Amino acid sequence: MSSPERTWKTIESGPHPYEEALHPVVRKNYGKWKYHEIPKPGVLKHVAESGDAIYTVRAGTQRQDTVDTVRTLCDIADKYTDGYLRFTVRNNVEFITPNEENVEPMISELESLGFPVGGTGMCVSSVAHTQGWLHCDIPATDASGVVKSMMDAVYNEFKDMRMPNKVRLSTSCCSINCGGQADIAVVVKHTRPPRINHEHLSQICELPKAVARCPVAAIRPTVVNGQKSLMVDEAKCICCGACFGACPAMEINHPEHSKFAIWVGGKNSNARSKPSTMSIVAHNLPNNPPRWPEVTDVIGRILGAYKEGGRPWERVGEWINRIGWKRFFDETGLVFDEDMIDSYRHARTTFNQSAHVRF
Amino acid sequence: MEGANEGALKGACHCEGCGSGGNGEGKFLNPTPMLDQLECGPWPSFITGFKELAQRTEKPMLRGVLDQLEYSYNTRMGYWKGGLVTVDGYGAGIITRYSMIKDKFPEAAEFHTMRIQPAPGLHYNTKMLRELCDIWEKYGSGIITLHGQTGDIMLQGIEQDKVQECFDELNKKGWDLGGAGAGMRTGVSCIGPGRCDNACYDNLKLHLKALKHFVGQVHRPEWNYKLKFKFSGCPNDCTNAIMRSDLAVIGTWRDAIQVDRDEVRAWVDEKGVEALVNNVINHCPTKAISLRDSEMEIEARDCVRCMHCINVMPKALSPGRERGISLLMGGKNTLKVGVNMGSMIVPFMKMESDEDIGEFLDLIEEIIDWWDDNGLDHERIGETIERVGLKQFIEGAGLETDINMVSRPRDNPYFKAKY
Numbered sequence: 001m002s003s004p005e006r007t008w009k010t011i012e013s014g015p016h017p018y019e020e021a022l023h024p025v026v027r028k029n030y031g032k033w034k035y036h037e038i039p040k041p042g043v044l045k046h047v048a049e050s051g052d053a054i055y056t057v058r059a060g061t062q063r064q065d066t067v068d069t070v071r072t073l074c075d076i077a078d079k080y081t082d083g084y085l086r087f088t089v090r091n092n093v094e095f096i097t098p099n100e101e102n103v104e105p106m107i108s109e110l111e112s113l114g115f116p117v118g119g120t121g122m123c124v125s126s127v128a129h130t131q132g133w134l135h136c137d138i139p140a141t142d143a144s145g146v147v148k149s150m151m152d153a154v155y156n157e158f159k160d161m162r163m164p165n166k167v168r169l170s171t172s173c174c175s176i177n178c179g180g181q182a183d184i185a186v187v188v189k190h191t192r193p194p195r196i197n198h199e200h201l202s203q204i205c206e207l208p209k210a211v212a213r214c215p216v217a218a219i220r221p222t223v224v225n226g227q228k229s230l231m232v233d234e235a236k237c238i239c240c241g242a243c244f245g246a247c248p249a250m251e252i253n254h255p256e257h258s259k260f261a262i263w264v265g266g267k268n269s270n271a272r273s274k275p276s277t278m279s280i281v282a283h284n285l286p287n288n289p290p291r292w293p294e295v296t297d298v299i300g301r302i303l304g305a306y307k308e309g310g311r312p313w314e315r316v317g318e319w320i321n322r323i324g325w326k327r328f329f330d331e332t333g334l335v336f337d338e339d340m341i342d343s344y345r346h347a348r349t350t351f352n353q354s355a356h357v358r359f
Numbered sequence: 360m361e362g363a364n365e366g367a368l369k370g371a372c373h374c375e376g377c378g379s380g381g382n383g384e385g386k387f388l389n390p391t392p393m394l395d396q397l398e399c400g401p402w403p404s405f406i407t408g409f410k411e412l413a414q415r416t417e418k419p420m421l422r423g424v425l426d427q428l429e430y431s432y433n434t435r436m437g438y439w440k441g442g443l444v445t446v447d448g449y450g451a452g453i454i455t456r457y458s459m460i461k462d463k464f465p466e467a468a469e470f471h472t473m474r475i476q477p478a479p480g481l482h483y484n485t486k487m488l489r490e491l492c493d494i495w496e497k498y499g500s501g502i503i504t505l506h507g508q509t510g511d512i513m514l515q516g517i518e519q520d521k522v523q524e525c526f527d528e529l530n531k532k533g534w535d536l537g538g539a540g541a542g543m544r545t546g547v548s549c550i551g552p553g554r555c556d557n558a559c560y561d562n563l564k565l566h567l568k569a570l571k572h573f574v575g576q577v578h579r580p581e582w583n584y585k586l587k588f589k590f591s592g593c594p595n596d597c598t599n600a601i602m603r604s605d606l607a608v609i610g611t612w613r614d615a616i617q618v619d620r621d622e623v624r625a626w627v628d629e630k631g632v633e634a635l636v637n638n639v640i641n642h643c644p645t646k647a648i649s650l651r652d653s654e655m656e657i658e659a660r661d662c663v664r665c666m667h668c669i670n671v672m673p674k675a676l677s678p679g680r681e682r683g684i685s686l687l688m689g690g691k692n693t694l695k696v697g698v699n700m701g702s703m704i705v706p707f708m709k710m711e712s713d714e715d716i717g718e719f720l721d722l723i724e725e726i727i728d729w730w731d732d733n734g735l736d737h738e739r740i741g742e743t744i745e746r747v748g749l750k751q752f753i754e755g756a757g758l759e760t761d762i763n764m765v766s767r768p769r770d771n772p773y774f775k776a777k778y
Contacts, residue, residue, distance in 0.1 A: 068501070070491075088481070313638055
């Protein structure tokens with residue numbers, strides 16, 4: 001949109017500069033931090049080579065915030081941390097101050113405003129998640145609602161540090177999984193091939209792009225009522241929904257048949273074991289708004305078993321590697337089935353190519 | 360879970376105060392009984408926030424969006440479709456959303472998102488944030504996601520005819536749009552040297568310089584598909600760079616871990632030898648640590664820089680002095696060939712001076728040129744490498760072969776050698 005009376009010439013500056021956003025004590029000791037401690041859940045203490053110490057108070061947020069929420073967080077920062085704050089990659093807000101005496105009043109005020117203080121160390125941190133029904137154009141569910149329901153259930157695990165190691169959760173509202181790899185992830189699984197609206201398809205879709213998008217070559221050109229269209233070989237289709245992104249006339253979402261799956265053992269950190277991808281441990285869970293109790297139940301079982309059986313510093317995937325998948329299913333009460341055997345490219349790398357067996 | 364909210368676990372909501380946003384008769388909002396259930400429980404509720412904002416500002420768009428969301432909760436389907444909206448001179452940065460059911464909810468007919476690039480490390484001062492909020496409240500819905508999965512501030516909910524004016528005001532305050540489509544995307548960095556004792560390079564500076572360098576490609580997408588940078592200060596990879604970015608820049612070091620022997624002794628005195636054996640030595644992935652005369656010994660040659668022992672003993676151990684970055688490439692999620700971690704492309708590069716940064720950016724340019732020549736439409740760089748071959752990529756980008764690029768040499772005997 002160009003407006004004739006526009007007088008401002010855009011400055012293509014890229015990211016906002018960061019120096020003015022750093023607390024003066026942070027700026028002074030930039031790159032010269034010596035060590036850190038976690039004095040209590042939700043609080044970090046970092047000590048610099050200069051001897052300066054700063055305290056961070058970390059709190060959970062709803063992520064889908066409003067200007068009012070952000071202004072409230074700014075009020076806290078103005079009052080206790082000289083007007084500086086930051087966010088973490090997992091949507092927590094952090095207030096950094098050199099004044100230790102500000103820590104407790106800040107915690108009280110954040111908690112009284114409904115922002116739980118925690119998210120540090122061996123805890124269940126906030127959930128990385130996607131946009132869902134609120135804003136995405138290809139969602140089968142509402143990630144924000146699932147996350148809210150899940151975090152209500154594990155609220156105390158956010159505020160405490162009683163897990164064997166960090167637990168990262170993520171939630172995704174379609175199979176593309178923008179939520180990412182996590183220790184425990186909730187990801188939608190479509191269970192039926194796309195339903196094609198031939199009338200719209202020929203008008204709104206670039207046919208070759210939709211054909212090229214399919215990972216298993218299940219989409220083919222066809223003619224319907226004299227118009228060029230597409231067909232899906234339903235035997236080949238793996239119900240990934242990739243075509244829907246290219247061509248909205250291939251509707252994959254379904255109120256009943258888009259289900260939930262739970263995945264575990266993903267990790268990005270290099271600590272101890274190499275980064276790992278997730279494995280499926282439950283699926284066919286209903287998309288059941290507004291509280292998705294079936295999903296929360298499975299998450300609770302996995303967290304409970306991990307908390308009970310994990311050794312210090314073992315992430316979920318490392319715990320499973322030690323005890324084996326058989327015991328994982330035994331201890332969580334989940335059931336391994338044939339659909340959990342990989343049937344896609346490089347599947348054999350996930351088969352047991354050894355005589356190692358657990359009885 | 361112990362201590363879990365009973366109602367939340369069962370999925371039912373019987374708390375008092377549900378729907379206390381006041382959307383009863385005669386109020387601004389229409390009833391939203393499904394969404395009201397998300398106001399139960401102790402975790403902060405986005406629905407409560409939306410309702411309070413709607414009641415205060417009486418913006419019709421907010422009422423429409425809540426109504427449409429309630430409808431989605433009832434019908435279990437989403438109702439947004441894309442389109443094309445940009446600002447002058449840009450081809451990306453606005454995510455367009457039109458309602459498919461605007462006859463039902465005309466107030467939510469348009470609900471576009473402006474992606475805004477935050478400062479590296481997601482640092483703010485309250486002046487910056489308050490300016491952002493004021494402009495956003497003036498032109499948009501007032502809903503903000505902090506932050507999107509690609510690192511943007513997502514200003515959600517604006518109509519097309521207000522986009523340019525809103526952007527101009529934001530731009531006057533130093534904000535710029537992030538990417539979308541087949542171009543460079545907004546970068547992400549961890550807190551780095553701003554606070555972390557493990558930061559191995561100035562990732563905030565590199566983030567800023569790299570994204571400024573590619574600013575044209577952020578705003579005018581021209582590649583095969585998206586390309587994302589993430590900058591983690593150390594191998595703990597708090598930005599999830601390896602999986603969530605095509606260009607994962609991860610801090611590392613080349614010499615030995617620094618050991619403060621007094622602090623090691625203090626740690627053992629406090630926690631015991633058992634803790635040292637079970638929590639540090641036994642977890643070392645390459646068995647580089649052993650106990651010798653009751654002292655901890657690290658064999659530097661065996662260390663793979665995983666960070667575990669440093670994480671457990673942050674006061675006693677720290678990364679070496681000769682620091683820099685590793686570049687891993689090709690990480691991406693599911694669409695379309697499946698999940699891939701980035702793979703090691705450059706095991707070590709110094710990242711101290713502006714010349715180092717210049718060399719780094721030259722290398723990235725080379726890599727993108729190769730991808731431009733070899734990639735297919737809608738193909739991420741990791742997929743191109745998988746299809747064409749790592750060997751071909753190394754040659755194309757002018758890199759040197761390094762044993763660190765692989766877990767092991769090939770096991771497939773069918774190959775053609777140069778001799």
